Amino acid sequence: MMMNYFGPTKLDAALIPKIAQQWGTPVYLHDQAYIENSCEQLLNMPNAYGLHVRYAMKANSDRTILRVVTNKGLDLDCSSVDEAARAHAAGIPYSRMMLTTQEVPAGEERAELESMIQAGLKYNVCSMTQFQLIAGFAKNNSVDLSIRVHPGAAGGGESATRDTGSEYSCFGVHLNDVPKVKAMADEQGLRFNQVHVHIGSGGDPEKWRENIDRELGFVKSYFPDATTVSFGGGLKVARMPGEKQADIASLGAYAKQRVEEFKAATGRELRMEIEPGTFVVANSGHIITRIIDKKLTNGMNFLIVDGGMELLTRPLLYGSEHPIAIVRQDGTLLSSEYDQRPTAGLKEFGIVGRCCESGDSVRLDKEGNIVPVLIVEPEIGDFVVIGGTGAYSESMSPENYNSHRKPGAVMKTKSGELVLIRKKQVREQLVQNELDVKL
Numbered sequence: 001m002m003m004n005y006f007g008p009t010k011l012d013a014a015l016i017p018k019i020a021q022q023w024g025t026p027v028y029l030h031d032q033a034y035i036e037n038s039c040e041q042l043l044n045m046p047n048a049y050g051l052h053v054r055y056a057m058k059a060n061s062d063r064t065i066l067r068v069v070t071n072k073g074l075d076l077d078c079s080s081v082d083e084a085a086r087a088h089a090a091g092i093p094y095s096r097m098m099l100t101t102q103e104v105p106a107g108e109e110r111a112e113l114e115s116m117i118q119a120g121l122k123y124n125v126c127s128m129t130q131f132q133l134i135a136g137f138a139k140n141n142s143v144d145l146s147i148r149v150h151p152g153a154a155g156g157g158e159s160a161t162r163d164t165g166s167e168y169s170c171f172g173v174h175l176n177d178v179p180k181v182k183a184m185a186d187e188q189g190l191r192f193n194q195v196h197v198h199i200g201s202g203g204d205p206e207k208w209r210e211n212i213d214r215e216l217g218f219v220k221s222y223f224p225d226a227t228t229v230s231f232g233g234g235l236k237v238a239r240m241p242g243e244k245q246a247d248i249a250s251l252g253a254y255a256k257q258r259v260e261e262f263k264a265a266t267g268r269e270l271r272m273e274i275e276p277g278t279f280v281v282a283n284s285g286h287i288i289t290r291i292i293d294k295k296l297t298n299g300m301n302f303l304i305v306d307g308g309m310e311l312l313t314r315p316l317l318y319g320s321e322h323p324i325a326i327v328r329q330d331g332t333l334l335s336s337e338y339d340q341r342p343t344a345g346l347k348e349f350g351i352v353g354r355c356c357e358s359g360d361s362v363r364l365d366k367e368g369n370i371v372p373v374l375i376v377e378p379e380i381g382d383f384v385v386i387g388g389t390g391a392y393s394e395s396m397s398p399e400n401y402n403s404h405r406k407p408g409a410v411m412k413t414k415s416g417e418l419v420l421i422r423k424k425q426v427r428e429q430l431v432q433n434e435l436d437v438k439l
């Protein structure tokens, strides 16, 4: 007899038909207790002279999630002026945000940026142009800046598309340009009191360690005013069984030792900052879809479900794997990839969404071929539950493709209550900004 719960949030399969009945499918599901627990793990990361944890809100920018995370004591890293404004609209003060952006805000957005900085937002300079444009304002308002440095060292991400340290990535002021920017800042009496590097997402923790050494090296050489050193986000989570999660305690212990050695060599006590997104929310999330059709080609058995790439684009974008659980309409768990249950009676199915797109599948290889998933054969009407979808799913998907409406989202609260945190889009929202032009 199989247990009826699965995954890192110990999700009870019996809840799946209940959620589907109340809010329909597809639907996103989050778990407050899981998110709070990951926040606590991060806040308890070993450190030498203080730790500041920011949540990279691009991972999931829903206001309820932002509130859960900030109520636990994390601040935010925002990747656009709009993201900062969005978090502010959720009730979070600008003084709890840093802006790390590729944007070069101009016009109205520039005015907005200035008022955000005046309200306490930390501006993380990510290019020479950004520095030149903010320098005068920073000087006149006695604002200390942060600087994102491109370390010029590859390998920090799980794939080339998530590596932000290589020569093919353009994030931050390149290490080669640092002396120039620093000289310009000195000339104007401006201080970089924070140095920041984010080498990529989900990479080998060893690369994270290497970055600590490299970053402390250039903090020592170029940034005598820095009081905070940010090692960025990118902490790997294990979505699939067999994957290894970043060990926060061990990475923290390493950072602590290095920061203490830095103090011994320089007399300077650096506060440490990190800004994970994935680690906070990825494994808190599931997508609940319903099987709407079955098809057989001469090559593959297919299950067609009512949500695919427009809800979760990571498999198509990166070849990322997400664990699958199959739940019957009566709420019994048929099979779960999280812990490879059961081991017998399994059959291969390509699991695909509703979009007219051959790559609309939950599992693809790096070349974009659909990879079958080993499951117990379900019926039309049963549920396919996709795990590890709390990060870079709702916030990143090509929503509204094929004019499918963005689904709602439900939070399982700490007390076990199920609460709708975002309504499903209504059809009018698909066209609300289109103008009725007759040509």
Ligand SMILES: Cc1ncc(COP(=O)(O)O)c(C=O)c1O
Residues within 6 Å of the ligand: 056, 059, 077, 100, 198, 200, 201, 202, 232, 233, 234, 235, 275, 276, 277, 278, 279, 391
């Ligand atoms: C600047 C910056 N910080 C933090 C993150 C969060 O990365 P992760 O979700 O892998 O922790 C990202 C993600 O792309 C980022 O660009």
